[in-house]
Amino acid sequence: MVAEVEDEEHARILAKRCVLIKSVLEFFSSGASYEALHLTNRNKEHLWAPFQKNTTWKFSVTGYNQTIPKYRQRDVVEGFSYMALKGPVDLANPEQEFCCFEEYSSKGKEALRPKYDGDGNFICVYFGRLIAKGQARNLIQKYDVKKRAYYGNTSMDAEMSLLMANQTLSANGKLIYDPFVGTGSMLYTVAEFGAYVIGSDIDGRQMRGKGKEPGVLSSAGQYKVASRILSLLTFDVTNNPWRCGGLFDAIITDPPYGVRAGAKRLGRKPGVPSRDSVAAMRDPDTYIPPTHPYELSMLALDLVILSRYLLKDGGRLVFFLPTVNDEYKEVDIPVVEGMELVANSLENFGAWGRRLITMVKKESITREAPDLRPRECSERYLDHYVPAHRDFREKYFAGFNRNPDVP
């Protein structure tokens, strides 16, 4: 990817935080062939001439989707002899590293072809000077779920938890909340980048696990971020005890969907006979109130409305938009006044997918706590918000119609 940044320092910051970055280079030239590349690169002398003298250097030649054989790497490096780098080569610790990066098309079905097959048939080759190697990539290993003190079958994988954490703009001195915290996967990655965190879940067992200390705190301890976990709480987010709004810099969450962690809310389905809950309450330590299913699109909408209340102005909501697996139908992105869409990225599993949605709160008025009581679908489209599936869907999906079910 070629991008413009104001300052080399900004490029270094990106290399520090972006989980997907392998390295950041100062871009010199590119081309569909090395001849084309050299043609432009010879004219970019002002960029590389400063390193001709008194600079130790090395070259690296790598490819995307391709291993490049040693003999061709040598040929490629020789092709740059006109740069006349006089300083000694230093393979271990060079002052400057010049990199060629060849981009090959995805192998797809050909994944099993011999290693060097198709070598040189790249789409494009890029050339530049190394600024920084990506430093956030190794966090994927660090936060590997399988190596975690406590995790469960709902735990979010490390790479995604890190990507989500970056979407929240986590930093020191911020307060970030996960209302469906489960085993806490995103609390750790958000705390890694400096923020204080709070998590809640309707099911205390998810946060506790079986040990003496709550499992989420054990894992946080392993990552040395336990001091940033300010609180874990048990409650139904639709019946929440927050005293006021405007509390959080970001809300990050993976709402319940699917078989393993279906959505629930307190209360009973109409018509289900009620037990004497007053009697049951005599032992509040063990009392588990009844719950009933929580319709998916309602949940997504409630989450956005609640976030608008709980976020500070400018605060972000980062969440996965569940997809209904057996119907292969995407749940619409809720449209709520005061909440603007920042990003919508699809993780495509073929027959279905999930969308990582980032929204930002853009309003400074103080609202009343929203009423998230169960309500009829028709009713919730009557007042101030627009039905997600009406205008929005057309506008939004017209551009990139990935779903074969959508006309």
Added chain:
Amino acid sequence: MRLIAHHILACHAKGCTSNNFPLKFSDVESQNAEAEFSPDFLKGFYPKIEWNVLITTAKEKFIKFGEVSLPEEQPNLEDLDEETLKKIHHVLLEIDVITGKMSCPNCGHIYPIMSGIPNMLLAEHEIA
């Protein structure tokens, strides 16, 4: 549960909409815990602070090493000095409640805290 949570929670039982904050502590066991000091965070949070509640909380007997003395009058945000900020930080972020109860001054609902996790779930007859 760090005490900051107590400061932003209120009883949410059906119909309990006034005098439902602060929840009253009883049978509390707490410990001192670490938290990075962030003046920026505290200043951002400052408008959410109910000063009288903070003072009362700071006098809770379970806070080890004695009470934290905060000025009776709430200082203006601009006048906050580092010493006061550190005290606020200590009360809100460095006291960790492990077990105990929080009860509603209005309706009497008891929210138990076990292994540091308050159970804020409502019973069936308490949800709106």
